[in-house]
Amino acid sequence: MKETQPLRFARLLQMVRSMEADMGISALNKSEKVLFTCVGDLCLGADSPVNLIQIFAHPDVKKMPQVTVYKCLRDLRAKGLLEHVGGRGSGLYRLG
Amino acid sequence: MTTKITPLIIAFGCYLALHFLQFFVIFPLESKYGSNVTWLASLFFFPHLVRVLAVWMLGPLAFFALLPADIIIHFFIHPDPQLAGRHMIIPIVGSGCAVIAFELFKLSGINFYMTATSISNWRPLFLVGAIASVINSIMSSLVYQGLIMPEETLLLLGNYLVGDILGLFIGLLVLMGLIRLLRLNAAR
Numbered sequence: 517m518k519e520t521q522p523l524r525f526a527r528l529l530q531m532v533r534s535m536e537a538d539m540g541i542s543a544l545n546k547s548e549k550v551l552f553t554c555v556g557d558l559c560l561g562a563d564s565p566v567n568l569i570q571i572f573a574h575p576d577v578k579k580m581p582q583v584t585v586y587k588c589l590r591d592l593r594a595k596g597l598l599e600h601v602g603g604r605g606s607g608l609y610r611l612g
Numbered sequence: 613m614t615t616k617i618t619p620l621i622i623a624f625g626c627y628l629a630l631h632f633l634q635f636f637v638i639f640p641l642e643s644k645y646g647s648n649v650t651w652l653a654s655l656f657f658f659p660h661l662v663r664v665l666a667v668w669m670l671g672p673l674a675f676f677a678l679l680p681a682d683i684i685i686h687f688f689i690h691p692d693p694q695l696a697g698r699h700m701i702i703p704i705v706g707s708g709c710a711v712i713a714f715e716l717f718k719l720s721g722i723n724f725y726m727t728a729t730s731i732s733n734w735r736p737l738f739l740v741g742a743i744a745s746v747i748n749s750i751m752s753s754l755v756y757q758g759l760i761m762p763e764e765t766l767l768l769l770g771n772y773l774v775g776d777i778l779g780l781f782i783g784l785l786v787l788m789g790l791i792r793l794l795r796l797n798a799a800r
Contacts, residue, residue: 521618521619524669524726527726528665528669528732530732531732531734531737532734532784534734534735535784535785535788536788538735
């Protein structure tokens with residue numbers, strides 16, 4: 517992959533986040549990280565949405581209480597890492 | 613062409629700025645409260661962070677961004693009159709130690725450059741920075757041999773080593789703090 521300026525900066529941020537994670541002061545808690553990774557896993561592309569049924573069916577999310585999943589979705593949206601797609605009740609999310 | 617030169621200019625600027633901070637703020641504080649050899653080495657040498665990050669991100673080419681800053685500092689801003697005839701060695705050693713460290717690891721089969729890995733973690737970077745610090749310490753101590761008391765050579769070597777490593781670690785912490793602040797401000 518060609519090293520562009522934005523990619524270099526993203527890698528620098530990734531390095532800093534790894535330090536945060538090791539120090540236990542990461543911006544995402546464990547559940548948020550799991551959910552974020554799952555959505556990333558389920559997305560076919562950067563802009564393709566994922567629906568709630570697919571998220572709940574993911575092996576890593578199946579073990580999480582529903583309340584926790586909804587809370588994490590809300591928190592990840594507040595942090596700008598996920599976006600809600602469509603109208604109220606659409607149940608569609610994509611990476612922010 | 614601009615997209616290729618800009619990162620080098622940024623590396624040069626950051627390296628020079630941190631050197632100014634080092635020589636005009638940190639060194640005076642340390643010489644007031646530190647040991648006798650601290651006019652040569654600092655216990656918190658923050659420019660080492662830029663050396664390591666620049667080489668990690670830009671590859672060996674970063675040497676040509678770091679060297680001019682080192683030359684400006686050692687020849688014009690903070691020249692050491694005792695280094696007669698050896699002036700050029702210190703900037704070359706300082707700018708090149710990180711490149712040598714990365715290349716040594718590459719020769720041994722472990723490529724730590726940013727382009728070689730898909731995931732960026734701070735631990736390998738810290739390891740390479742520590743090795744770069746060892747290289748810098750040994751070579752700088754050899755340059756200053758004869759200019760300081762022989763019994764203080766080990767102290768100087770230790771000072772360089774600790775200074776570079778602490779500067780790298782605390783510099784990374786400061787960088788982490790700044791990025792968190794930016795993230796918090798952006799979220800508001």
